[in-house]
Amino acid sequence: MKPYVLIVEDEDALATLLEYNFGKEGYETAIAVDGEEALLLASERTPDLILLDWMLPKLSGIEVCRRLRRRKETSKTPVIMLTARGDETDRITGLDFGADDYMIKPFSMPELFARTRALMRRAKPSLLEDVIRVGDVEVDSQAFRVRRDDQALHLGPTEFRLLDHFVRHPGRVFSREQLLDAVWGRDVYVEARTVDVHIGRLRKALKLPGKGDPIRTVRSAGYAFEAVN
Amino acid sequence: MKPYVLIVEDEDALATLLEYNFGKEGYETAIAVDGEEALLLASERTPDLILLDWMLPKLSGIEVCRRLRRRKETSKTPVIMLTARGDETDRITGLDFGADDYMIKPFSMPELFARTRALMRRAKPSLLEDVIRVGDVEVDSQAFRVRRDDQALHLGPTEFRLLDHFVRHPGRVFSREQLLDAVWGRDVYVEARTVDVHIGRLRKALKLPGKGDPIRTVRSAGYAFEAVN
DNA sequence: CTTTACTGTCACGCATTTGTCACCTGCACC
DNA sequence: GGTGCAGGTGACAAATGCGTGACAGTAAAG
Structure with missing residues (x-):
């Protein structure tokens, strides 16, 4: 419904x-x-x-x-x-x-x-679905919480919205412009490369010993989020 | 694309x-x-x-x-x-x-x-299709992925766009000029023979042991992509 | 007020990719 | 065999794209 x-x-x-x-x-x-x-x-x-x-x-x-x-x-x-x-x-x-x-x-x-x-x-x-899972990453958009492997992680607001957007469309590649539209909003002006920095910060925040990187860089196209095993 | x-x-x-x-x-x-x-x-x-x-x-x-x-x-x-x-x-x-x-x-x-x-x-x-199959080659333009025989392959951006164009028009022969228009864009100036090089790279990237070459060279006309069996 | 957290931008370094050239190879025709 | 042409391909310098540490501005918290 x-x-x-x-x-x-x-x-x-x-x-x-x-x-x-x-x-x-x-x-x-x-x-x-x-x-x-x-x-x-x-x-x-x-x-x-x-x-x-x-x-x-x-x-x-x-x-x-x-x-x-x-x-x-x-x-x-x-x-x-x-x-x-x-x-x-x-x-x-x-x-x-x-x-x-x-x-x-x-x-x-x-x-x-x-x-x-x-x-x-x-x-x-x-x-509404509160908690979305992709692979071992779990996003609770109500509580603004992120867990990986039942390990609570701390993300900044922008990193959280970025991740939230990613887990709602797993596997799909988004260009920097699309991410700016979806996460920052259409009317804000920010450099496209700012996305890179936040991707970097998100990667760092999601890092766990022994676990791979769930964010895939697609050269000259953008980024995608996918389950890791 | x-x-x-x-x-x-x-x-x-x-x-x-x-x-x-x-x-x-x-x-x-x-x-x-x-x-x-x-x-x-x-x-x-x-x-x-x-x-x-x-x-x-x-x-x-x-x-x-x-x-x-x-x-x-x-x-x-x-x-x-x-x-x-x-x-x-x-x-x-x-x-x-x-x-x-x-x-x-x-x-x-x-x-x-x-x-x-x-x-x-x-x-x-x-x-409009997101994932297109021609023979044993599968192109997912949403996730920017290429598989052959369920084997993931790595392509450079240009090779990917080239392949993407090919699989959307299987069997058809394209001249170098047509490929330049479709893949590189109308406004860029590149040597026609550059296409040859990228065709070569694409062939190499698609190569799998025991599998034939899906790209057919049509002498003095151009190239075509076709299913192999 | 000071401290802390977060954001956006930049510059540098590195790896990949790109376009072009030169030199081959294969082929058709004489 | 020789000749001419179209296409294959290794090599390479230049361009491009990406990751990241640093930094300054801002807002929120103490």
């Missing part, structure tokens, strides 16, 4: 982008372009998560959120609000009115996914 | 969105902002798919499509036209003039990808 995400966003380009990315991440999606449609869709099928733009035609995000909370089925459904930069007031009001988290536009997809997973886990733990 | 998609769209935001999403999906892309540029780019390198906006500066979508169809190389290239809502006339005319499918703006990315894959599968099935 795929988690069902309701996207409430009137700006077409953003809505499409969200739909596509969430679709790819394994969610089912629906789009509402205004507040009324949002309430309608939410009552037709109870979403597992709602992405709620704060500036909406017909009904404001605040109002939508308040009414959602009043209904029994959606009273605990996680809501992430999407606000424009610098709208401090909205943010606070939003959290007051029952939103669970907020993202300031423009935001990075990886971060949005991270918060999405965190919220959904809180609401309905069964919906 | 990667499927090559030509995006013909004068609206900047949409063009960028398409480029980003197709890039992420594993396509190579190019953008043309008007009809003339579209024809130019399409002749420089034959696209595997064309996304064609119907309202264009300089040359209309109809005209672009008609001229593409008249050329031999692009006479069968899949074309998806992008039309504004309610332009019934355009849609019908478009299909008459040789477009293969249409999408009405605004459209959803996942649907566009679905239609893209459907059309490309019809035109060139091998473009």
Whole structure:
């Protein structure tokens, strides 16, 4: 059963982008372009998560959120609000009115996914896989823990997101650019070679005596993560 | 190697969105902002798919499509036209003039990808496969792996791209110039005889005791890759 | 405030890869 | 046999790609 995400966003380009990315991440999606449609869709099928733009035609995000909370089925459904930069007031009001988290536009997809997973886990733990195993490496994205051979390892935040991305797509080769998009986010500018450095740090962090290197370098192409034996 | 998609769209935001999403999906892309540029780019390198906006500066979508169809190389290239809502006339005319499918703006990315894959599968099935087998040779372009007889082999980047190109068009004879275009790229200048050297290296890399040579030399014409038994 | 942890960039060294040349080999034809 | 041409291949200098230690800037913690 795929988690069902309701996207409430009137700006077409953003809505499409969200739909596509969430679709790819394994969610089912629906789009509402205004507040009324949002309430309608939410009552037709109870979403597992709602992405709620704060500036909406017909009904404001605040109002939508308040009414959602009043209904029994959606009273605990996680809501992430999407606000424009610098709208401090909205943010606070939003959290007051029952939103669970907020993202300031423009935001990075990886971060949005991270918060999405965190919220959904809180609401309905069964919906998400918490711990992923590839070979002898075990990643617990809830607890932000990594173990190898039942040996706890310490990783920095970036190394963790990198590894998290790798174990979700084992065996596949990613170019530096793809990794930058997926791990750092599309809008940040960092040198491609920075990836190399973090790969190096990740390798070091994963190193255990007698164990091989699970990260494969593919010259002029990128890196891949695979099980070792 | 990667499927090559030509995006013909004068609206900047949409063009960028398409480029980003197709890039992420594993396509190579190019953008043309008007009809003339579209024809130019399409002749420089034959696209595997064309996304064609119907309202264009300089040359209309109809005209672009008609001229593409008249050329031999692009006479069968899949074309998806992008039309504004309610332009019934355009849609019908478009299909008459040789477009293969249409999408009405605004459209959803996942649907566009679905239609893209459907059309490309019809035109060139091998473009979409991740792992391709020809005889006892197996190429996994996602993991950048080559096996022969379940024996993993090591190839340099150029040898890999060369082999990748070959297995996607098994049996066909390519001239040195064609191989340079397809594997090295149109804009690089390298001696034609360099191909010979890389063919030699590829042969060496594919060599296994008791196994024949899958690359056939066609005197004064070029090379072809074929299954061996 | 000081300390600690983390990040992004750079420069250097090393190994692999690349394109080209020169010199062969094989083959067709006279 | 000789001749001319197309393709095979070893050698090599140059280019490229990658790993890594060092470093400075930043943010968080104490």
